[in-house]
Amino acid sequence: MSMSKSTAFFDRKAAAAIARSKQEPSWLVAWREEAGEWAAALELPKPEKTPIDRWMLDAQGEYRPGQTVSLLSELPSEVLALLDEQVGGAVIVQHNSSVVYSRLPEELKAQGVVLSSLEEAARTHEELVRTHLMTAYARDEHKLSAMHAAMWNGSVFLYVPRGVEIAEPVQAVLYADDAEAAFVPHLLVIADEGSRVCFMENAAASLGETETTLFHNGAVEVFAKRGARVQYAAVHHMDDTAIDISFRRAVLADDARIEWLIGDLHEGNTLSDTKTILKGTGSTSDAKVITVGTGSQRMSLTTGAVHIGRSSESDMVTRAVITDEATVIINGITKIEKGSAKANGQQTERVLMLSPKARGDANPILLIDEDDVMAGHAASVGQVNAEQVYYLMSRGIARSAAERLIIYGFLDPVVSEIPVEAVRKRLQQILERKLG
Known part of the structure; x- marks a missing residue:
């Protein structure tokens, strides 16, 4: 319905x-x-x-x-x-x-x-x-x-x-x-x-x-x-x-x-x-978002920053790991309004696909109405880096363990900074369960 x-x-x-x-x-x-x-x-x-x-x-x-x-x-x-x-x-x-x-x-x-x-x-x-x-x-x-x-x-x-x-x-x-x-x-x-x-x-x-x-x-x-x-x-x-x-x-x-x-x-x-x-002069925002898509999940994650104040700074990092038949759409939107001189807006979206049927999309968007600013973006959608896997395997680590290490390293920017230990451990347990 x-x-x-x-x-x-x-x-x-x-x-x-x-x-x-x-x-x-x-x-x-x-x-x-x-x-x-x-x-x-x-x-x-x-x-x-x-x-x-x-x-x-x-x-x-x-x-x-x-x-x-x-x-x-x-x-x-x-x-x-x-x-x-x-x-x-x-x-x-x-x-x-x-x-x-x-x-x-x-x-x-x-x-x-x-x-x-x-x-x-x-x-x-x-x-x-x-x-x-x-x-x-x-x-x-x-x-x-x-x-x-x-x-x-x-x-x-x-x-x-x-x-x-x-x-x-x-x-x-x-x-x-x-x-x-x-x-x-x-x-x-x-x-x-x-x-x-x-x-x-x-x-x-x-x-x-x-x-x-x-x-x-x-x-x-x-x-x-x-x-x-x-x-x-x-x-x-x-x-x-x-x-x-x-x-x-x-x-x-x-x-x-x-x-x-x-x-x-x-x-x-x-x-x-x-x-x-x-809104304020000199205001700053740092956003880190992670997600893991499994099964047939459908997920849409949008992270945004609207710069109004002068000398305002934003940084946005979104990372997704997807497997099975999951679909994840990541959107990053940096909007720099007229009058927000010296603003600096940066964003990064990265999607790691672990299955040929998984679908990921990263959409960085910059909307800039002021000249005296800095703005940038980086986006990637891909699979586990084969060279990294081979390097770890050359050090005696099994392929599955090597891939797991790379995935956890990929998500670590958020996991390691969760401020409550019990919640951080729970997050790690969820990741282990979702990623098998």
């Missing part, structure tokens, strides 16, 4: 009913109502060479909150396995359609740090939420964004006050084990002037035997104010009966910086779009 048919019932009235059932503030009810109206009218996005209209995007699910717990030990064992308890910092967990646990150390509370569900923050920090929520990822961008705005549930709100530095990573786990649940998390991170934070998102699903499609329609918005430093790491891995839709946006003020470290390692169809808007 196509989404255009299935969303006929999802309109202003349906969105308002969801909001009122959760007793949300009146401003949010109206906000969702408007998004619901757009959801019924707007078209799907059209990612390059990826016909997402054929995907089961009508699997919206029902609001099914998880069981709230007061102790970390009371969380499901599958969730605990995704956390690193050696990191004693802030933790927040969404289970299916709601946040079920959060922990914020007292010293961070005393400094004014806020970590809560976005649903709660809409009540307790209305001004911050209203002035930022879906201003980088617009509600009317397309049908998926409108649906997300109308339906987001649970979700994460993090505010780091001016000058505050959070030493340990903030860990967020988004976990689904009910294929019929609405799984629509929104992660809103606001780093005020001169603050520093590392945020680690871990999205997972274990659905068991099911014929129902779980539709993860997720979004991330990061706002880094003047001089703020944000590192945002994410690992996504869900069962192949799930669809992973993830739109990520960052908006940078003067001298702000973001580092994206993204492991899109989902087992099913994936649409991932990560973009930084460099």
Whole structure:
């Protein structure tokens, strides 16, 4: 069933009913109502060479909150396995359609740090939420964004006050084990002037035997104010009966910086779009994205940078390994707006194919409206380098082991920089399982 048919019932009235059932503030009810109206009218996005209209995007699910717990030990064992308890910092967990646990150390509370569900923050920090929520990822961008705005549930709100530095990573786990649940998390991170934070998102699903499609329609918005430093790491891995839709946006003020470290390692169809808007003078963005496609997966990964501020710099690296009959489309888009003099935008896309039936495509795009800038790109699609394999074999390493070493070296720029050890180990385990 196509989404255009299935969303006929999802309109202003349906969105308002969801909001009122959760007793949300009146401003949010109206906000969702408007998004619901757009959801019924707007078209799907059209990612390059990826016909997402054929995907089961009508699997919206029902609001099914998880069981709230007061102790970390009371969380499901599958969730605990995704956390690193050696990191004693802030933790927040969404289970299916709601946040079920959060922990914020007292010293961070005393400094004014806020970590809560976005649903709660809409009540307790209305001004911050209203002035930022879906201003980088617009509600009317397309049908998926409108649906997300109308339906987001649970979700994460993090505010780091001016000058505050959070030493340990903030860990967020988004976990689904009910294929019929609405799984629509929104992660809103606001780093005020001169603050520093590392945020680690871990999205997972274990659905068991099911014929129902779980539709993860997720979004991330990061706002880094003047001089703020944000590192945002994410690992996504869900069962192949799930669809992973993830739109990520960052908006940078003067001298702000973001580092994206993204492991899109989902087992099913994936649409991932990560973009930084460099509004401020001297703002910088460094994005590293990896993916592995197996089976008959269809994957579209877009990484983008929009330069508005003078002397802004962006670097984007995307690497994909594909095997079996998987298809991966990688898009890199650097946009340098008029007035962003001295901007520097660089991008690299590389696809490594391990099977003759695998299909990979790398599309570097430079859109430049300013003369006094630097911009460059590199892209390649190919197989494992035979000379590298022969060199390793000449050192006594078996062919299969040699190829594995080359593949892991290819993906290492992201794997080695994941800031939480338990997540880094999990990422390595996923790679081993996906690559056989």
